[in-house]
Amino acid sequence: MSESHPQSISTDAYYxxxxxxxxxxxxxxxxxxxxxxxxxxSNWQGASSLNGAICGIGDLTHSQILxxxxxxITGYTNNNLGTTxxxxxxVGVSYHDNEVHLCPVAPDGTLMTAYEGTALDLTxxxxxxxxxxxxxxxxxxxxxxxxGGYCPYLGMGVEVDQINHPLQYTKDTYTxxxxxxxxxxxxxxxxxxxxxxxxxxxxxxxxxxxxxxGGFNPTDEQLTMPSLxxxxxxxxxxxSVYNCTASELQSFSQxxxxxxxxxxILKNFSSPLENIVTCHTLPIDSRLIASHAExxxxxxxxxxxxxxxxxxxxxxxxxxxxxxxIAHMYNSFADLDTRVTLFLPYAGxxxxxxxxxMGNKSASGWLHITYRLDILTGDFIAVVxxxxxxxxxxDVGYHIIEQKSGNMASPIPISATNYMSVFTSAIGAVGxxxxxxxxxxxxxxxxxxxxxxxxxxxxxxVGRLGYTKPYVILxxxxxxxxxxxxxxxxxISNIYCNLNDSNVTGFIKVKxxxxxxxxxxxxxTELEMIKDLMESGVVTNEP
Amino acid sequence: MxxxxxxxxxxxxxxxxDITQVGNDKxxxxxxxxxxxxxxxxxxxxxxxxxxxxxxxxxxxxxYYVTGITTSHERIIVELAVDVLMSFANEIMxxxxxLERQENVYxxxxxxxxxxxxxxxxxxxxxxxxxxxxxxxxxxxxxxxxG
Numbered sequence: 001m002s003e004s005h006p007q008s009i010s011t012d013a014y015y016x017x018x019x020x021x022x023x024x025x026x027x028x029x030x031x032x033x034x035x036x037x038x039x040x041x042s043n044w045q046g047a048s049s050l051n052g053a054i055c056g057i058g059d060l061t062h063s064q065i066l067x068x069x070x071x072x073i074t075g076y077t078n079n080n081l082g083t084t085x086x087x088x089x090x091v092g093v094s095y096h097d098n099e100v101h102l103c104p105v106a107p108d109g110t111l112m113t114a115y116e117g118t119a120l121d122l123t124x125x126x127x128x129x130x131x132x133x134x135x136x137x138x139x140x141x142x143x144x145x146x147x148g149g150y151c152p153y154l155g156m157g158v159e160v161d162q163i164n165h166p167l168q169y170t171k172d173t174y175t176x177x178x179x180x181x182x183x184x185x186x187x188x189x190x191x192x193x194x195x196x197x198x199x200x201x202x203x204x205x206x207x208x209x210x211x212x213x214g215g216f217n218p219t220d221e222q223l224t225m226p227s228l229x230x231x232x233x234x235x236x237x238x239x240s241v242y243n244c245t246a247s248e249l250q251s252f253s254q255x256x257x258x259x260x261x262x263x264x265i266l267k268n269f270s271s272p273l274e275n276i277v278t279c280h281t282l283p284i285d286s287r288l289i290a291s292h293a294e295x296x297x298x299x300x301x302x303x304x305x306x307x308x309x310x311x312x313x314x315x316x317x318x319x320x321x322x323x324x325x326i327a328h329m330y331n332s333f334a335d336l337d338t339r340v341t342l343f344l345p346y347a348g349x350x351x352x353x354x355x356x357x358m359g360n361k362s363a364s365g366w367l368h369i370t371y372r373l374d375i376l377t378g379d380f381i382a383v384v385x386x387x388x389x390x391x392x393x394x395d396v397g398y399h400i401i402e403q404k405s406g407n408m409a410s411p412i413p414i415s416a417t418n419y420m421s422v423f424t425s426a427i428g429a430v431g432x433x434x435x436x437x438x439x440x441x442x443x444x445x446x447x448x449x450x451x452x453x454x455x456x457x458x459x460x461x462v463g464r465l466g467y468t469k470p471y472v473i474l475x476x477x478x479x480x481x482x483x484x485x486x487x488x489x490x491x492i493s494n495i496y497c498n499l500n501d502s503n504v505t506g507f508i509k510v511k512x513x514x515x516x517x518x519x520x521x522x523x524x525t526e527l528e529m530i531k532d533l534m535e536s537g538v539v540t541n542e543p
Numbered sequence: 544m545x546x547x548x549x550x551x552x553x554x555x556x557x558x559x560x561d562i563t564q565v566g567n568d569k570x571x572x573x574x575x576x577x578x579x580x581x582x583x584x585x586x587x588x589x590x591x592x593x594x595x596x597x598x599x600x601x602x603x604x605x606x607y608y609v610t611g612i613t614t615s616h617e618r619i620i621v622e623l624a625v626d627v628l629m630s631f632a633n634e635i636m637x638x639x640x641x642l643e644r645q646e647n648v649y650x651x652x653x654x655x656x657x658x659x660x661x662x663x664x665x666x667x668x669x670x671x672x673x674x675x676x677x678x679x680x681x682x683x684x685x686x687x688x689x690g
Contacts, residue, residue: 237689238688238689239686239687239688239689240686240687240688240689241684241685241686242684242685242686242687243682243683243684244683244684244685245683246681246683248683249683249685252685274688275687275688275689276685276686276687276688277686277687277688278684278685278686279683279684279685279686280683280684281681281682281683281684282681282682282684283676283677283680283681283682284675284676284677284680284682285675285677285680285682286680286682286683288675288682289682296685296687297687297689298687298688298689299687299688299689300689307685310684319675319676320673320675321671321672321673321674321675322671322672322673323671323672324669324670324671324672325669326669329665331651332651332652333651333652333653333654333655334658334660336652336654337654337660339664345676346676369671371675375682375684376684376686378684390652408676409684412683468674468676468677469670469671469673469674469675469676470670470671471668471669471670471671472668472669473666473667473668474666474667474668474669475664475665475666476664476665476666476667477660477661477664477665478660478661478663478664478665479658479659479660479661480659480660480661481658481659485658486646487646489644489657490643490644490645490646490649491644491645491646491649491651491655492643492644492649492650492653492654492655492657493642493643493644493645493648493649493650494641494642494643494650494653495641495642495645495648495649495650496639496640496641496642497639497640497642497648498637498638498639499635499636499637499638499639499640500636500637501648503647503648504642504645504647504648505646505647506645506646506647507644507645507646508642508644508645508646509642509643509644509645510640510641510642510643511640511641511642511643512643514640514641515638515640516638516639516640517635517638518637518638519634519637520631520634520635520638521604521631521634522627522630522631523579523580525580526580526625526627526630526631529625529627530627530628530631530635533556533627533628534635534640535643536556537556537644538556538557538558538628539554539556539557539558540557540558540559540636541557541558541559541561542553542554542557542561
């Protein structure tokens with residue numbers, strides 16, 4: 001836990017839940033803040049244009065936990081709201097009068113006073129779909145650093161109409177004067193950092209573009225990333241890894257070059273710095289790495305410098321950058337002429353197949369980027385998942401379409417030029433006490449060409465100077481057609497049908513040799529004339 | 544032979560022509576040994592003689608474009624060309640076929656080379672929602688032997 005953070009309720013809850021897995025029925029988060037906060041800013045607005053629970057929290061910092069409620073609102077129809085009274089108060093919210101209210105739940109399970117202001121607007125205008133299931137409620141427990149306090153905020157979101165309004169958040173956030181927010185295990189089925197993708201995908205693509213579907217039904221296995229490894233070098237205790245602050249490293253440096261250190265270490269090792277396996281920086285918040293207070297040790301020596309030792313299972317962590325939604329522009333083939341380039345910090349650019357992620361008028365496609373980081377080396381693998389409503393995989397689930405490796409560590413040169421002068425001075429002191437064999441070993445070290453520890457690579461240093469958030473570049477083609485283009489020229493069809501179909505009006509161009517001209521009482525010459533005309537393009541009638 | 548004279552406002556590739564009858568039905572004489580596709584008729588001159596461009600010949604059950612008119616004493620000689628689209632419109636529309644291009648029934652995701660594309664692209668950038676890499680918020684990792 002970072003020393004820069006005071007002990008606070010939300011932080012405790014954060015780390016407790018982070019390390020303990022799924023919340024349980026007893027996972028209460030006590031709240032002691034005394035202010036009521038109504039936020040009218042943009043944090044909660046604009047979420048409707050984004051897809052998924054994660055996107056409405058764009059301005060918040062990393063220190064947040066999302067909890068998702070699984071209670072589904074049912075009995076909801078297009079113009080008839082609230083036909084069924086829904087009992088979801090047990091999970092901290094209540095639903096009545098077409099509003100969603102936050103209700104803190106006391107430890108004994110009884111509801112405390114609900115916030116009676118205008119909560120979520122569930123008026124019919126938000127809901128254009130008639131469905132037995134209209135969506136899900138979300139709760140977002142956030143921890144807002146930028147407000148200068150450390151108070152937990154609760155925000156509500158409800159996914160109402162997944163096509164036109166995928167997610168509506170309240171504009172208000174709250175703190176409670178007292179009481180508890182009760183996390184009921186059965187109703188919270190998933191939580192995670194940074195708005196983990198909840199894998200909601202209820203929107204099916206509309207098949208209105210015509211054409212035959214064919215009978216081919218390929219099998220499709222949804223590949224999902226395995227859980228992060230919990231065992232690694234750290235868990236062996238052959239190395240001790242510390243999540244330090246700059247001041248802790250300064251203290252350790254003073255210890256490192258003290259006589260006491262060399263007195264002890266040189267008795268066992270030819271090179272004292274061999275005991276420093278690596279020292280580097282990672283451009284992430286230290287609180288992402290779960291750790292516990294412990295003095296820095298070198299071998300079997302305790303330095304006396306207090307720091308935070310990384311927990312055994314924290315060698316590998318995941319950074320979830322969230323989903324980038326890719327909306328259509330033309331809702332036609334022209335969207336698939338878009339060139340999609342994805343930038344991955346510390347890994348560079350990669351081209352993405354547009355059909356993997358392009359949206360249509362029904363829903364957005366998306367790219368979901370996560371990094372799996374080895375904190376000991378700085379190596380990471382960027383995993384890009386994608387889905388598109390245009391894809392037949394849409395109903396199956398998203399796909400992993402790209403994995404790219406990189407390194408984001410910037411090595412701190414303990415054993416190279418910056419420290420050599422210090423090291424030389426130290427050797428003088430060491431030499432007075434060390435045996436000739438040991439001193440010989442140190443001399444060998446001095447004669448070695450200065451080298452920086454290769455704990456990272458050039459990517460880590462250079463990447464630090466670049467943009468640090470994934471983004472996509474869309475090169476969308478520009479198509480310009482005259483206003484009457486469809487009527488004068490038609491649109492490519494390749495659809496087999498009867499010309500008497502009520503939809504077949506206006507311009508018609510028949511594919512060669514497919515118009516038989518059956519039952520037309522004309523001469524063969526006239527029939528050939530008709531075919532030629534139909535194949536060159538005719539108009540059923542003109543206004 | 545009964546003939547209807549029309550004013551046709553539609554282009555030749557329109558199946559159901561927009562036509563307006565000019566005057567009353569006429570009785571015309573078909574040229575001897577004429578072609579059903581390109582017949583010639585003789586029509587007496589009256590005030591409507593030169594106000595039509597389209598003809599329907601009932602006995603032949605066909606519509607015709609007027610392709611030429613020649614005057615001769617008190618009659619005019621009209622050269623015609625059959626309009627197969629209008630003549631057999633109903634029968635044509637009962638046929639099945641594969642539509643190559645159509646105004647209302649189409650496949651929007653099939654590439655259309657006839658749609659003109661400009662030489663430049665519109666370029667957009669969209670960032671990921673979460674900014675987790677923060678170069679101003681550095682984590683220092685120190686690993687030592689043993690422990």
